[in-house]
Amino acid sequence: MPEITFLPLEKTVSVDPGTLLSDAARSAGIPVDLPCGGKGVCGRCLARVVSGTVTSDAAAPEGFAAVCRSRVGDGPVTLKVGASHAEEDGRFSGAPEEISLEPELQFDGPPLAERVNLTVPEPKAGDGLSDLDRFSRALSAALGDMPEVPLGVLVGLPDALRETGGTVAARVYRGRGHVISVGAERKWGLAADIGTTTVAAHLVDLDTGLIAASQAAYNAQIDRGLDVISRIHYARTPERRDELKTKIVNTLNALIETMAAETGVSADDIAAVSLAGNTTMIHLLLGVQPEYIRLAPYTPAALDTPVYRAGELGLRACPYAPVRMAPAVGSYVGGDILSGLLCTRLAEPGSAPMLLIDIGTNGELVLGGEDFLLACACSAGPAFEGGGIRHGCRASRGAIERVALDGEGNVTDCSVIGNAPATGLCGSGAISLTAELFRRGLVDASGHFAPNAPLTGDREFRVSGDVTFSETDIDNLIRAKAAVFSACRTLLAMVGLDFSDLGQVYVAGGFGRYLDLEDAATIGLLPRVGSLRFLGNASLTGAYLTLMHGGARDKLAELAGRVTYIDLSTEPGYMDEYTAALFLPHTTLRM
Numbered sequence: 001m002p003e004i005t006f007l008p009l010e011k012t013v014s015v016d017p018g019t020l021l022s023d024a025a026r027s028a029g030i031p032v033d034l035p036c037g038g039k040g041v042c043g044r045c046l047a048r049v050v051s052g053t054v055t056s057d058a059a060a061p062e063g064f065a066a067v068c069r070s071r072v073g074d075g076p077v078t079l080k081v082g083a084s085h086a087e088e089d090g091r092f093s094g095a096p097e098e099i100s101l102e103p104e105l106q107f108d109g110p111p112l113a114e115r116v117n118l119t120v121p122e123p124k125a126g127d128g129l130s131d132l133d134r135f136s137r138a139l140s141a142a143l144g145d146m147p148e149v150p151l152g153v154l155v156g157l158p159d160a161l162r163e164t165g166g167t168v169a170a171r172v173y174r175g176r177g178h179v180i181s182v183g184a185e186r187k188w189g190l191a192a193d194i195g196t197t198t199v200a201a202h203l204v205d206l207d208t209g210l211i212a213a214s215q216a217a218y219n220a221q222i223d224r225g226l227d228v229i230s231r232i233h234y235a236r237t238p239e240r241r242d243e244l245k246t247k248i249v250n251t252l253n254a255l256i257e258t259m260a261a262e263t264g265v266s267a268d269d270i271a272a273v274s275l276a277g278n279t280t281m282i283h284l285l286l287g288v289q290p291e292y293i294r295l296a297p298y299t300p301a302a303l304d305t306p307v308y309r310a311g312e313l314g315l316r317a318c319p320y321a322p323v324r325m326a327p328a329v330g331s332y333v334g335g336d337i338l339s340g341l342l343c344t345r346l347a348e349p350g351s352a353p354m355l356l357i358d359i360g361t362n363g364e365l366v367l368g369g370e371d372f373l374l375a376c377a378c379s380a381g382p383a384f385e386g387g388g389i390r391h392g393c394r395a396s397r398g399a400i401e402r403v404a405l406d407g408e409g410n411v412t413d414c415s416v417i418g419n420a421p422a423t424g425l426c427g428s429g430a431i432s433l434t435a436e437l438f439r440r441g442l443v444d445a446s447g448h449f450a451p452n453a454p455l456t457g458d459r460e461f462r463v464s465g466d467v468t469f470s471e472t473d474i475d476n477l478i479r480a481k482a483a484v485f486s487a488c489r490t491l492l493a494m495v496g497l498d499f500s501d502l503g504q505v506y507v508a509g510g511f512g513r514y515l516d517l518e519d520a521a522t523i524g525l526l527p528r529v530g531s532l533r534f535l536g537n538a539s540l541t542g543a544y545l546t547l548m549h550g551g552a553r554d555k556l557a558e559l560a561g562r563v564t565y566i567d568l569s570t571e572p573g574y575m576d577e578y579t580a581a582l583f584l585p586h587t588t589l590r591m
Contacts, residue, residue, distance in 0.1 A: 337366060
């Protein structure tokens with residue numbers, strides 16, 4: 001078996017001839033990014049072939065190989081691989097994010113793991129009752145039915161009853177009907193948004209609703225595809241699906257452990273988990289084949305998944321903690337956007353038509369009023385995360401997030417995350433720069449540089465140091481914003497409305513937190529309307545609400561039944577709208 005050595009980490013692994021270099025790297029524990037999911041089209045996984053020979057069916061510069069499409073031969077090979085996303089210092093806040101929803105929206109009802117205070121009679125000689133009999137009778141009297149008692153709960157029941165003289169608190173999940181725990185310990189819940197790029201979570205006191213800690217991190221799956229289609233492509237074998245499942249479970253567990261350490265909470269005392277994510281992310285979390293999401297007729301394995309237990313999924317929590325995943329309404333409109341609806345007045349009686357836009361790697365939209373809810377998704381692509389831009393990067397240390405120019409095109413201000421040397425442009429930085437170039441007349445409506453634009457010899461605009469911005473970069477950004485804007489226009493046209501008819505436009509998504517709304521309107525990503533409200537991570541807020549309130553869970557189920565999913569690929573007017581939006585800001589300048 002030939003040996004493959006990876007530099008600069010100097011790790012060596014023996015593999016069979018014909019093994020993909022990416023699989024060899026994985027077996028050696030080497031993190032290598034595969035942004036296109038292994039299709040060999042992005043050129044971002046190139047490794048230098050220091051010695052040896054590999055075979056490849058993907059184009060690469062001389063002396064390099066695309067590790068996702070190159071295979072080991074019969075002899076030893078030494079490769080030098082670049083840095084992966086795992087080495088980035090992302091822009092994540094550990095401070096609890098303020099819950100943002102309309103003030104008149106209130107939910108009640110018990111948390112997902114309901115506390116039931118019981119007084120269980122002490123055992124008496126000759127009564128013929130076991131500890132389980134007495135506990136079951138007390139619980140049945142309190143609830144009106146008798147949930148299942150898992151083995152692990154039964155194991156600890158005798159001591160729990162005697163330590164407290166029979167006065168105990170049982171944590172119960174009523175939906176599936178099982179006891180989670182018995183004892184006097186304080187219990188916690190986890191609410192999390194599983195995004196394609198980032199995962200954000202709250203650790204919540206189930207009795208008070210207090211958010212004790214918040215954390216976020218990159219979804220570790222991103223080194224196997226930047227967007228859902230690339231990730232679906234990568235997950236085509238059972239081994240790779242297991243790999244992707246392990247990556248997201250590890251991401252969640254790392255967040256749990258960080259928050260538990262921060263607060264002194266035992267992860268075993270997490271008694272309930274509420275998750276929101278797009279349809280593909282939920283499939284990958286469960287290890288379910290996602291391939292049919294992208295193939296006609298675009299049928300997912302499940303839209304509303306059963307409530308599983310944390311132990312079944314490998315989550316770091318009480319093994320009997322219920323894990324509730326927000327229902328999806330279509331292949332590309334998932335539980336994340338549905339959870340976000342809980343923060344809005346879109347479906348409230350008497351409300352004017354409103355629009356919710358969740359901007360991320362995938363754009364998801366819901367248009368609604370008292371009598372209708374229409375939802376769709378558009379493939380914005382990775383440009384908002386820095387993908388498709390030559391010097392693009394995620395919002396990590398060294399990323400340029402905002403740029404200001406004078407009338408001559410000189411950079412007067414360049415805001416860099418972490419106050420570090422600039423290494424690239426993140427999504428908000430690319431939007432800011434494009435807006436400034438357009439406002440200053442240095443870029444025309446088609447995205448081409450004006451004759452008076454100060455450019456390098458390669459006809460690129462120098463932002464800072466080696467970081468430049470080209471017409472190709474602008475074109476990729478225009479295509480991404482056009483996908484979102486044209487989706488908005490298509491939904492509105494289907495019900496005979498225009499932006500001026502909307503009572504409110506909500507903007508959600510972690511990316512939007514750092515987005516300047518004026519810049520977004522200048523390039524035509526968002527409409528210019530009178531009432532534009534930013535919700536933050538509405539998906540995470542919705543997950544929190546469904547963790548804490550039965551009323552929110554009921555509302556979510558109602559919304560899932562009301563939303564009509566629109567497949568834009570079947571809408572004849574969508575491509576016309578998309579073509580019209582391929583300008584700055586777009587052909588309808590009044591918007």
